[in-house]
Amino acid sequence: MDLDVLNMFVIAGGTLAIPILAFVASFLLWPSALIRIYYWYWRRALGMQVRYANYDDYQFCYSCRGRPGYRPSILMLHGFSAHKDMWLSIVKFLPKNLHLVCVDMPGHEGTTRSALDDYSISGQAKRIHQFVECIKLNRRPFHLVGTSMGGNVAGVYAAQYPEDICSLTLICPAGLPCTTDSKFIKQLRELEESEGIDRIPLIPSTPEEMADMLKLCSYVRFKVPQQV
Template identity: 50%
Template structure:
């Protein structure tokens, strides 16, 4: 009798499991891909414990999410790259302490932050916009740690050079905006050439651009086709002669302790840029990530979070020792 009950129970579990699997497959194929992405992102936000907020400055709305509360240790402001939004960092912050105050911003024109085609999206102008945001939420009441990747890294470097008293530490992940000895290594030139050859420029950013990885990555840019005019405008503003080398032109003015992370297999921004930055910024360190392309936050979230946290803690320790000396 006990054996029969056990068999019945196992059959029920198997049937329930099969129905669940069929339901998931059906939902995946019937729901629009964008809606699936939004569900996935909503779920990750809940798991990470982040809260989405909005703040306005003279009619301009910034959208961001944060986790934790400001405390004795510096807060961290985290900037994403071109065509993405704040959610690209959800995988990385999974591996960061929940008591660390994090602010992930939708960059000007991206995500749910106001998009105005009449605005300039050159690096210096975006840095000014971000400074407005920082002042609005009072993040600069004391120095904070600034993190940026790709376009966000370019702008983070410009910000650190122009507002040095506000930045306690700087982490740059494969930033754009450098001048290379070989012009073929220019990131904007590579992106421009790739966009002519293929509509799938995101493939260029991955070390392993499998179908699965491409589908997951595009989940963070589900609405990019609707923003095509803005993305073209933003790219042209960033890559114009006055903005193209903004990080290079400002890097010698960066005084904050600086960390440079770069994927060894980056096909967008040549990894030799790490040494260019290291030579120009006295208080800097470089980490090269194996089996990693340009989109570090997506491909190597655990490793990059570990390196970011180690650097953040070392900067905090040095600042504390300086106070005690």
């Protein structure tokens, strides 16, 4: 085989191998970096921009698209242990002329996390109101959306600050009483009533605790890669 042709194949093979090896190494060693890149690309594709707002020494991180107009703005509150980017799968179906705001809840992702803060539902509703005032979202009544813990906060927010909102959407909100407690709720009640709490089921620190959490929270069983 001609030497020039051989060199061409070597160069082409090396060019293809480098990104493949980089991806495999990232997946094995730095999966969080891949996840950040994934969300960065998705936000960019959907036109969502990450911004920050400060209330005294407290920082809120949020993503937004569009500007306030004649249609109500939409503020979206995620659930416990999630973050603002969980809404991207919903954002892609919403009209691009709507003003959308997805905020990291108190203590989550880019928003300030402090052991001294009040993380009760009413305490979080107060923080979200501070955020709303920071970005002047309540110049006109807006539509509030919340899921899980965020749904609980959204419901309390609507009760405490009814003049701020024009409508409310609650998706599987926490805080609603059920006729029968699930295994998950029973375990949370047992932890709440016990004097010593060794761990919180929703905050795993080992692969075994992660597996236990998924059994409690997920109807469909799935396997999380060990790297994650």
